[in-house]
Amino acid sequence: xxFFLSCLEAVMLKICSSPFRFLFACPLLVVxxxxxxxxxxxxxxxxxxxxxxxTAKASFKRNNAGEVVLIDLRGIEITDELLQQVAGxxxxxxxxxxxxxxxxxxxxxxKDLSDTVISIDLRxxxxxxxxxxxxxxxxxxxxxxxxxxxxxxxxxDDGLAHLTALPELQIITLDDLWITNTGLEALKNSSKLExxxxxNTSVDDDGMALISQFAQLKRIRLARTSVSDAGxxxxxxxxxxVDLDLSEVSTISDAGxxSLGKLKSLQRLNLWRAPVGDDGIxxxxxxxxxxxxxxxxxxxxxxxxxxFKDMNKLTFLHLGSTQIxxxxxxxLFHLTNLKDLKVTRTGVTEAGVAELQKHLSxxxxxxxxxxx
Numbered sequence: 001x002x003f004f005l006s007c008l009e010a011v012m013l014k015i016c017s018s019p020f021r022f023l024f025a026c027p028l029l030v031v032x033x034x035x036x037x038x039x040x041x042x043x044x045x046x047x048x049x050x051x052x053x054x055t056a057k058a059s060f061k062r063n064n065a066g067e068v069v070l071i072d073l074r075g076i077e078i079t080d081e082l083l084q085q086v087a088g089x090x091x092x093x094x095x096x097x098x099x100x101x102x103x104x105x106x107x108x109x110x111k112d113l114s115d116t117v118i119s120i121d122l123r124x125x126x127x128x129x130x131x132x133x134x135x136x137x138x139x140x141x142x143x144x145x146x147x148x149x150x151x152x153x154x155x156x157d158d159g160l161a162h163l164t165a166l167p168e169l170q171i172i173t174l175d176d177l178w179i180t181n182t183g184l185e186a187l188k189n190s191s192k193l194e195x196x197x198x199x200n201t202s203v204d205d206d207g208m209a210l211i212s213q214f215a216q217l218k219r220i221r222l223a224r225t226s227v228s229d230a231g232x233x234x235x236x237x238x239x240x241x242v243d244l245d246l247s248e249v250s251t252i253s254d255a256g257x258x259s260l261g262k263l264k265s266l267q268r269l270n271l272w273r274a275p276v277g278d279d280g281i282x283x284x285x286x287x288x289x290x291x292x293x294x295x296x297x298x299x300x301x302x303x304x305x306x307x308f309k310d311m312n313k314l315t316f317l318h319l320g321s322t323q324i325x326x327x328x329x330x331x332l333f334h335l336t337n338l339k340d341l342k343v344t345r346t347g348v349t350e351a352g353v354a355e356l357q358k359h360l361s362x363x364x365x366x367x368x369x370x371x372x
Contacts (some may be wrong), residue, residue, distance in 0.1 A: 056077075056082055074098050102125050110134065118142040122146055132163060132254060143171040144163075148178070167190065167321060174199035174201060180201070180202040184207050188210065198220070219241075219242065222246055224249065229252055246302045247274065261286055268290070280296070296320065320344040320369070326348055339363060341356070344369040
């Protein structure tokens with residue numbers, strides 16, 4: 001049979017050069033199918049070429065079809081040639097350039113990925129608002145990671161003005177950038193926003209009014225901003241909120257925590273170094289879904305510990321640098337789901353920790369302050 005098929009193939013090649021090839025080709029093709037089989041499995045295509053990524057020692061992942069869908073270039077020297085090759089990977093979904101020396105001009109080399117990439121990380125990169133002009137064309141973008149923590153990035157409100165047409169955006173980090181309420185206006189069309197990170201920005205109470213319009217918001221970081229009690233009141237509309245960071249927000253008070261007490265879906269709350277005490281923390285008593293609570297460096301005392309009565313889901317509780325003592329620790333005995341309890345730099349003694357450990361046998365209790 002194999003010999004016959006070889007002969008048949010030779011005949012067909014001769015026919016292809018004949019002026020009567022169309023008369024003979026169809027019958028011979030039928031015979032070929034009958035003898036050789038028409039349902040042969042097609043060859044599996046080679047994986048998408050990515051040798052250049054291996055040469056650059058970049059981390060990357062493929063999908064089941066062999067297509068490169070994720071690239072992490074952190075720690076890699078960024079060149080024009082490298083990014084031009086990356087731009088040729090038309091199935092790429094996630095790209096990290098965090099902590100690299102990528103420039104505005106090099107970001108522009110990625111414009112051909114605007115229809116496919118859904119997540120791009122540009123944290124601590126030496127980019128300006130010009131780079132945002134390119135990013136603003138990524139219509140499918142769901143996550144954009146920016147940060148000015150290293151002082152390398154110069155993105156500000158004018159840069160955000162280029163991001164008005166990102167309807168699929170769900171996550172954006174803007175920590176430590178020169179962002180004000182004006183910059184947030186550019187995000188108003190991103191109605192699917194779920195996570196917003198604004199630590200150490202110039203956003204204030206007026207910006208909170210805009211933020212409250214994001215009905216699907218689940219996580220927000222407002223650490224070291226100038227948001228006040230009036231701003232916290234706007235969060236009452238964010239009923240889906242599960243994670244709120246108000247660490248080092250010096251402009252809130254006990255009264256403002258009344259608004260937080262209405263956020264029944266909250267699972268994580270960070271009040272580190274917030275100027276609040278027993279009267280304010282009492283407003284949190286109804287947050288029974290809390291899993292993580294940090295009240296380190298607040299004015300909490302033994303009197304305020306009663307608020308933990310129904311917080312049975314807590315797995316992390318930071319009470320460091322508060323005014324609690326051994327006399328108040330019995331209010332914590334029922335929190336048996338705790339995995340991590342910190343009572344550093346308080347009035348709690350080793351004897352108090354020993355008593356706590358009797359009731360919280362599965363809890364790691366930290367008494368000694370280790371710095372940091």
